[in-house]
Amino acid sequence: DAGVIQSPRHEVTEMGQEVTLRCKPISGHNSLFWYRQTMMRGLELLIYFNNNVPIDDSGMPEDRFSAKMPNASFSTLKIQPSEPRDSAVYFCASSPVGPIDTQYFGPGTRLTVL
Amino acid sequence: GENVEQHPSTLSVQEGDSAVIKCTYSDSASNYFPWYKQELGKGPQLIIDIRSNVGEKKDQRIAVTLNKTAKHFSLHITETQPEDSAVYFCAATRGGNQFYFGTGTSLTVIP
Numbered sequence A: 001d002a003g004v005i006q007s008p009r010h011e012v013t014e015m016g017q018e019v020t021l022r023c024k025p026i027s028g029h030n031s032l033f034w035y036r037q038t039m040m041r042g043l044e045l046l047i048y049f050n051n052n053v054p055i056d057d058s059g060m061p062e063d064r065f066s067a068k069m070p071n072a073s074f075s076t077l078k079i080q081p082s083e084p085r086d087s088a089v090y091f092c093a094s095s096p097v098g099p100i101d102t103q104y105f106g107p108g109t110r111l112t113v114l
Numbered sequence B: 001g002e003n004v005e006q007h008p009s010t011l012s013v014q015e016g017d018s019a020v021i022k023c024t025y026s027d028s029a030s031n032y033f034p035w036y037k038q039e040l041g042k043g044p045q046l047i048i049d050i051r052s053n054v055g056e057k058k059d060q061r062i063a064v065t066l067n068k069t070a071k072h073f074s075l076h077i078t079e080t081q082p083e084d085s086a087v088y089f090c091a092a093t094r095g096g097n098q099f100y101f102g103t104g105t106s107l108t109v110i111p
Helices: none
Strands: A005-007 A010-013 A019-024 A031-038 A042-050 A053-056 A065-071 A074-079 A088-095 A109-113 B004-007 B010-014 B019-025 B032-038 B045-051 B056-059 B062-067 B072-077 B086-092 B105-110
Touching: A005 A088, A010 A019, A019 A088, A019 A109, A031 A074, A042 A065, A042 A074, A053 A065, A074 A088, B004 B086, B010 B019, B019 B086, B019 B105, B032 B062, B045 B056, B045 B062, B072 B086
Parallel strands: A010 A109, B010 B105
Antiparallel strands: A005 A019, A019 A074, A031 A042, A031 A088, A042 A053, A065 A074, A088 A109, B004 B019, B019 B072, B032 B045, B032 B086, B056 B062, B062 B072, B086 B105
């Protein structure tokens, strides 16, 4: 059974460029989460979706960040324009049906903005 | 909202010894407590979890205990091995998929 799939695994870009991170959740899971991990702030929840609908985006740092989930098997996190302080590891996680269920994390995308 | 504190931030043990990591939480309504292990360059992986109706859960060398009255839960690893070296995160949630993570414990097992 494939786990959560993220692409790319590494992204290096220059300040001002648009960055798009991609995620394929585990089949059958109905919740999807985007996290950002840095040494300073640890794991931060950016946004999560339930049945493809954004439920809570209060963790999205600013308008430069946007996320979409057009269908149950695909989500994107976009940063436009990117800034050096956006450098971090971005994780996608998914969770199966249920009021309280475990989140399963992908391998992450390491983003470096020069 | 929930506040999860995790201690210690770093922990070194000799191979074969036990390791204990502790977390406290603030929201008495939290009722699910997973533990994740994150190896270098990888995403967090669930290693064990416990729900509020259980006081202890064990899986081979790993155990988790929960004290709802004191609002703390702990991860216990016995007979540690070098491959146990990683960063461990606790989390708490009252449901609705909103997890609150601790700040992580970097465990080093010295051969």
